[in-house]
Amino acid sequence: xxxxxxxxxxxxxxxxxxxxxxxxxxxxxxxVVNGEPIMETNRTVTSLYGLxxxxxxxxxxxxxxxQVDALVIHTQPEPVFLxxxxxxxxxxxxxxxxxxIQAAINCCPAGGRVRIPAGDYLIxxxxxxxxxxxxxxxxxxxxxxxDRSRFPILPGVTFTQDGEYLLGTWEGNPLDCFAxxxxxxxxxxxxxxxxxxxxxxxxxxxxxxxxxxxRGAWRPRLLFLNRCKNxxxxxxxxxxxxxxxxxxxxxxxxxxxxxxxxxxxxSPNTDGFDPESCKHVALTGVHFSxxxxxxxxxxxxxxxxxxxxxxxxxxxxxxxxxxRGHGGxxxxxxxxxxxxxxxxxxCVMRDTDRGLRVKNRRGRGQNAVTDRILFDHVxxxxxxxxFVVNCLYFCDPDGHxxxxxxxxxxxxxxxxPRIGQIxxxxxxxxxxxxxxxYFLGLPEQPxxxxxxxxxxxxxAPDAKPFVPALADGVEACLHQGLVVHYADQxxxxxxxxxxxQGEKLVxxxxxxxxxxxxx
Amino acid sequence: xxxxxxxxxxxxxxxxxGLPLPDAQLVRLFQDACPLDQAGLSTLIGCIEECSxxxxxxxxxxxxxxxxxxxxxxPDEETILKGIALGILDDEEWEG
Numbered sequence: 333x334x335x336x337x338x339x340x341x342x343x344x345x346x347x348x349x350x351x352x353x354x355x356x357x358x359x360x361x362x363x364v365v366n367g368e369p370i371m372e373t374n375r376t377v378t379s380l381y382g383l384x385x386x387x388x389x390x391x392x393x394x395x396x397x398x399q400v401d402a403l404v405i406h407t408q409p410e411p412v413f414l415x416x417x418x419x420x421x422x423x424x425x426x427x428x429x430x431x432x433i434q435a436a437i438n439c440c441p442a443g444g445r446v447r448i449p450a451g452d453y454l455i456x457x458x459x460x461x462x463x464x465x466x467x468x469x470x471x472x473x474x475x476x477x478x479d480r481s482r483f484p485i486l487p488g489v490t491f492t493q494d495g496e497y498l499l500g501t502w503e504g505n506p507l508d509c510f511a512x513x514x515x516x517x518x519x520x521x522x523x524x525x526x527x528x529x530x531x532x533x534x535x536x537x538x539x540x541x542x543x544x545x546x547r548g549a550w551r552p553r554l555l556f557l558n559r560c561k562n563x564x565x566x567x568x569x570x571x572x573x574x575x576x577x578x579x580x581x582x583x584x585x586x587x588x589x590x591x592x593x594x595x596x597x598x599s600p601n602t603d604g605f606d607p608e609s610c611k612h613v614a615l616t617g618v619h620f621s622x623x624x625x626x627x628x629x630x631x632x633x634x635x636x637x638x639x640x641x642x643x644x645x646x647x648x649x650x651x652x653x654x655x656r657g658h659g660g661x662x663x664x665x666x667x668x669x670x671x672x673x674x675x676x677x678x679c680v681m682r683d684t685d686r687g688l689r690v691k692n693r694r695g696r697g698q699n700a701v702t703d704r705i706l707f708d709h710v711x712x713x714x715x716x717x718x719f720v721v722n723c724l725y726f727c728d729p730d731g732h733x734x735x736x737x738x739x740x741x742x743x744x745x746x747x748x749p750r751i752g753q754i755x756x757x758x759x760x761x762x763x764x765x766x767x768x769x770y771f772l773g774l775p776e777q778p779x780x781x782x783x784x785x786x787x788x789x790x791x792a793p794d795a796k797p798f799v800p801a802l803a804d805g806v807e808a809c810l811h812q813g814l815v816v817h818y819a820d821q822x823x824x825x826x827x828x829x830x831x832x833q834g835e836k837l838v839x840x841x842x843x844x845x846x847x848x849x850x851x
Numbered sequence: 852x853x854x855x856x857x858x859x860x861x862x863x864x865x866x867x868x869g870l871p872l873p874d875a876q877l878v879r880l881f882q883d884a885c886p887l888d889q890a891g892l893s894t895l896i897g898c899i900e901e902c903s904x905x906x907x908x909x910x911x912x913x914x915x916x917x918x919x920x921x922x923x924x925x926p927d928e929e930t931i932l933k934g935i936a937l938g939i940l941d942d943e944e945w946e947g
Binding site: 487489490491505506507508544545546633634635638728729730 | 918
């Protein structure tokens, strides 16, 4: 087992205990700090709280009574901390604590900490500023008001002398949206630390009623970061967002560790984590159970893709548990800026509809390149379809049009997207339902390369038929192998499949099929 | 230029909201009618006001066209107020 420290703040640290496990370690361990046993853990990514600023701590990990690894960590300095109670926050779930908490944030000097102690804090949207830490201590809950008249609107587009200034966004377009529970605009060097809770109360208000209708503005999220850098979020539980839960946008150098993100299975559009046009994003040790995609990597629709062309790139997802979402890792459907270098490693997907879900369609534009997607050491349990790539996704009002759905090759033009290289290694998918994988490229722009190696698939005997890809003409299926339409190259290397009906691989208009190992 | 309601009723509707969806044909209709007179500008802002934002690339072309064309004429007050209310015109520049 190898122990490492992923990050420290002034009062907390995030540790990684890697023994080959994924979200959970292979065995339980005890964490000892300065000789004192602090906790037992079976999670690969775990947090320490209650530390003091600018101190050294000896951290040791024991298996039974034997030390297996140790290291020294050093917490960050902290010139001051501000307790929101001293600013007048009641924390009783009744009084509006927005002004008090916002005052504490605004008054916090660089390097300082806004301390939110245990209590229920009813809030309207809060705005971050740079160079601070916000700590939601154990028992602290930020409870978002359900009164939409309390939400400021972030205008989508404000016209300037020479162009436009963008703030709000909704489903890949620059549109007015309500500010989120925690909003950051142009901030840097911020830490949001748990183990408290941010509760969007989506189940209490009317955000989930007629969710596709704009009423005033589009629905808020729980965390929205626009043009931010060097932001760390760890230890917090996010729940019941009005819409997407965590939405970093046009931001970079972001770390999200040891979080829990939840919403009911039937809640609308409660994606867990949607990085959009961001770069250098690390997500580790996060547990998802949501009403839509657990993670959806995005980069806008065609207006943003053509005008700004900001891809989402270098996204590293590790040691996460994705439960019950529509997709474990989804890309798109807003991908007009491109989605490049997304790696999912040592994760578990359980009872999700799909494992990898690539959504794309004609009309996203020639900058909508999805390339270098990697799944490595991923376990799937009872996932309907482990791999789905769908370039005929019937989203948006014209989704069922002849242009989007045609199976005849259309001219490749400035509206045609592209799928590059998709790689799956060491994927163990138990109790699959519909199929091992369903790949639907474009006849005029096939998927460039699919590689599946050292992977195994079994099927659930009691699985029900399921539609793997949301495109016209795709029927529900059951216990199929890998189905590939319109690809240049597919390579299968040491792939075992047990219990499928029919062929292990059904390839339609695939340029080159390479088998190595058992066929 | 056709009447606003005639134009709107010819458009496909957003299945989720029921609002008319701007399309490439609508954009061409206004582009071909440029330079717009007051009647054309009123129809254009009426379309922007009534249409869905969902096909944003077409919706946005209509907005940019409005911002460009309004500078060529003396627009009436109603047109200006609609533009301001929709966030397309700056009130400091256009009011008074």
